[in-house]
Amino acid sequence: RRNSYEMCKETADWLRARTAQCPKTAIICGSGLGGLAEVLDNKTYIPGHQNPILVFGELNGQPCVCMQGRFHYYEGYSVGMVTFPIRVLFLLGVEVLIVTNAAGGLNPSFQVGDIMFIRDHISMFGLGGQNPLRGPNDERFGVRFPCMSDAYEQDLLSLAMESVQELGFVSFTREGVYCQLAGPSYETIAECRVLQALGADAVGMSTIPEVIVARHCGLRILGISLITNKVMMSYNSQEKANHEEVLRISVVRAEALQKLVTCLLGKLGESTNPL
Numbered sequence: 516r517r518n519s520y521e522m523c524k525e526t527a528d529w530l531r532a533r534t535a536q537c538p539k540t541a542i543i544c545g546s547g548l549g550g551l552a553e554v555l556d557n558k559t560y561i562p563g564h565q566n567p568i569l570v571f572g573e574l575n576g577q578p579c580v581c582m583q584g585r586f587h588y589y590e591g592y593s594v595g596m597v598t599f600p601i602r603v604l605f606l607l608g609v610e611v612l613i614v615t616n617a618a619g620g621l622n623p624s625f626q627v628g629d630i631m632f633i634r635d636h637i638s639m640f641g642l643g644g645q646n647p648l649r650g651p652n653d654e655r656f657g658v659r660f661p662c663m664s665d666a667y668e669q670d671l672l673s674l675a676m677e678s679v680q681e682l683g684f685v686s687f688t689r690e691g692v693y694c695q696l697a698g699p700s701y702e703t704i705a706e707c708r709v710l711q712a713l714g715a716d717a718v719g720m721s722t723i724p725e726v727i728v729a730r731h732c733g734l735r736i737l738g739i740s741l742i743t744n745k746v747m748m749s750y751n752s753q754e755k756a757n758h759e760e761v762l763r764i765s766v767v768r769a770e771a772l773q774k775l776v777t778c779l780l781g782k783l784g785e786s787t788n789p790l
């Protein structure tokens with residue numbers, strides 16, 4: 516199994532031999548958000564033999580590691596491979612995971628360019644029986660039946676909201692429920708209507724398997740979706756979902772997101788360092 520303890524440990528040891536940095540925070544950069552890694556100080560780039568690239572460094576004085584890109588299920592990777600980096604990060608000593616993505620807005624009050632903190636998720640995979648923790652449980656990672664109702668940590672969300680206020684980002688910040696479909700095709704209009712009726716505020720093609728595996732091994736999680744488009748809800752709409760537009764909007768908001776994460780890391784440092 517790709518995300519077995521032995522394979523994850525081997526990769527974590529391999530990484531330890533290449534950097535002396537010991538990050539406590541990891542950031543997964545969603546589509547168009549890889550630039551987040553560029554603002555780190557004292558960077559060490561570690562290209563994988565496949566995508567993604569790991570960038571170790573410091574942000575606001577705090578050691579952290581950014582994953583530029585991620586493995587997607589729609590690319591043909593197994594859920595084991597999609598979640599393998601999370602377990603490696605855990606074995607490296609990471610405690611906080613900031614997971615970002617580009618997502619389509621289902622909530623009619625959302626605007627393109629909004630930042631949505633993920634309050635909860637709906638896993639269409641999970642509901643359909645495809646959970647990344649399926650199979651033998653390895654207690655060295657976590658318990659057989661992990662709780663998910665508290666997957667997105669309230670304390671982290673509060674620190675993030677403080678940062679939003681200080682930065683003056685309130686007008687384009689939201690909270691909501693993220694829903695993941697397999698992709699790579701975007702949703703039909705009827706599918707979007709179903710997802711909205713189910714209580715989802717945003718839809719994408721990533722993140723949830725990573726969050727489940729991260730929660731299983733006890734990481735503290737903050738989820739951030741960037742609303743890059745509004746999904747189609749009407750047959751009269753002329754708009755069409757396209758990835759170029761998703762990337763364009765991500766890049767427009769990348770700087771705000773960098774500032775947000777930088778501010779948050781400072782606060783995390785203050786909250787965990789003894790005075």
Ligand SMILES: O=P(O)(O)O[C@H]1O[C@H](CO)[C@@H](O)[C@H]1O
Pocket residue numbers: 544545546585587615616617618698719720721722757758761
């Ligand atoms: O979730 P991330 O990887 O940020 O990207 C989102 O944007 C892509 C589709 O435009 C898909 O990969 C979807 O999941």
